[in-house]
Amino acid sequence: VHLLYRFEEQQILKFEVYDVDVNDPSLDKQDFLGYCETTLGQLVSAGKLVLPLTGMPINKGEMIVRVEELASSKDEVTLQFSGRGLDRKDWFGRWIPCLFGHSSDPFLELSKVGEDGEYRLVHRTEVIKWSLNPDWLSFTLPVRSLCGGDMERAIKISCYDWNRSGNHSLIGELFVTLRELSEAPHTSTVYHLINPDKQKKKPSYTNSGEIRLMKYELRKVYSFLDYIIGGTQLNCTIAIDFTGSNGDPTSPDSLHFISSLAPNQYEKALTAVGEIIQDYDSDKLFPVLGFGARLPPDGRVSHEFFVNMRTDTPYCSGIPGVLEAYKSCIRQIQLFGPTNFAPVINHVAKFAESYPDGSQYFILLIITDGVITDMVQTKQGKELT
The missing domain is CATH 2.60.40.150 (C2 domain)
Known part of the structure; x- marks a missing residue:
């Protein structure tokens, strides 16, 4: 099967298996054995997946799916x-x-x-x-x-x-x-x-x-797929803007307003990007940082803190874990400012420096609403990375 690969989209694949006994193009006249689902991102990241067939009352075996990039000269x-x-x-x-x-x-x-x-x-x-x-x-x-x-x-x-x-x-x-x-x-x-x-x-x-x-x-010019199939691991760190310009989180007009009826703009962004990135992350653990807030118990202002409010690790399990930590955090902190990017950029840059061989690729997703107040330091941090 030939597919057009788009990294920026979550491309869901569904495979259905039939036992063909009748010479008829209609699948309704064949025996359905089961189906399996995955995403193209998960398949690209793994190279090969063994997926159990589901959809029938008894176990019908597994399906092995491999992926490779079509030969096209990038030289x-x-x-x-x-x-x-x-x-x-x-x-x-x-x-x-x-x-x-x-x-x-x-x-x-x-x-x-x-x-x-x-x-x-x-x-x-x-x-x-x-x-x-x-x-x-x-x-x-x-x-x-x-x-x-x-x-x-x-x-x-x-x-x-x-x-x-x-x-x-x-x-x-x-x-x-x-x-x-x-x-x-x-x-x-x-x-x-x-x-x-x-x-x-x-x-x-x-x-x-x-x-x-x-x-x-x-x-030879290597493509993104070449690196992923070759074993390069993607590591995505998320940084969330908790500055006062987002509005009082208890107000429905705030970008940080938590409601059971609909996700806010930060939740939408975390879900949209996270669902794509997580397919390429083997352990599905995401470091989530916050900046621009006053932290308990003393109200000190921090531009680099762990959103899960732990002191030993910033990691959250999967996108559901990221959303859970975000919702819990917003109830414990006070939005403040200013909007400084440099601390979180430098945080990720230090980890990236430890892997000069290209085996690890680091992505920093900054979700913000405001104007950067430390532009000079941010540019210096970008040059460092």
């Missing part, structure tokens, strides 16, 4: 070319030929071929003025843009002489694949530019100059 290629002995195009129109001789202003265009056989421009190099032996700067392109990820797909390299009018003159062109470029011994590899019009008109015509490959580097 980038760096290329550099030079030209030698290019055709002269600028015979007239220059008032300084005595200084530079008859020459050209060459540049390259790289085009990829589409499914319809038409070539579409992908990259244009800079113009090298008054030169028949140009050395162009290196450039980097996504392999997907250059050849659709197909190393065997033709790439057209066209060399033009630049003209101020915009009517550039073709010096010559060549066709090559990324595979051929990758196997070339670089500076010793020579490609001949062919001008189709000259080739038709002159039987003695050979080429319009040479293009040499000076540099070829292929670099």
Whole structure:
């Protein structure tokens, strides 16, 4: 089954299993064995899940579900070319030929071929003025843009002489694949530019100059899925704004007003984001911090306290545990201020510094309503992370 993966959404999957005995497309005529449900996020995080089939009175076994990212090139290629002995195009129109001789202003265009056989421009190099032996700067392109990820797909390299009018003159062109470029011994590899019009008109015509490959580097670009499937763990810390600008929590107008009839804005945000993030967290334990409140028993102002009101650990079990701790906390503290982000940013940054190998990825979700009052310190904290 092919699915479009969206990290920002909770994509629920339901699998139904049937025993097909009748050659009929209607599932109503087949024996239903059971079903299982999961989310695409849980599947991506685990790589493989063994899910028990439910929905029938007796145990009907398990379903094994695996996930893998479809092969699509995320690589980038760096290329550099030079030209030698290019055709002269600028015979007239220059008032300084005595200084530079008859020459050209060459540049390259790289085009990829589409499914319809038409070539579409992908990259244009800079113009090298008054030169028949140009050395162009290196450039980097996504392999997907250059050849659709197909190393065997033709790439057209066209060399033009630049003209101020915009009517550039073709010096010559060549066709090559990324595979051929990758196997070339670089500076010793020579490609001949062919001008189709000259080739038709002159039987003695050979080429319009040479293009040499000076540099070829292929670099793999890893996707988010690559890291998750490779074992990287996501760690999400939640920071909640308990400053006075949210309004008196006993008032229905407050963003922190707790009601049994409907969740407030903070509860909605915690649920919406938390349900997505928790699929990638193996232990489902979330550190939850608060800032901008007066704490019991002495009323001291804190910009980094544990919302579960414990002193030994900030962790809450799952999103239900986060919501429970939040509701309990709002009844014990006094909203105050100011809105300082730096303490909670630095708190998470210290943990992130302990894992320079990339095995752990730290996310800080700050839910706030106000304007930051420690912008300078916050920027410094962001740079640290």
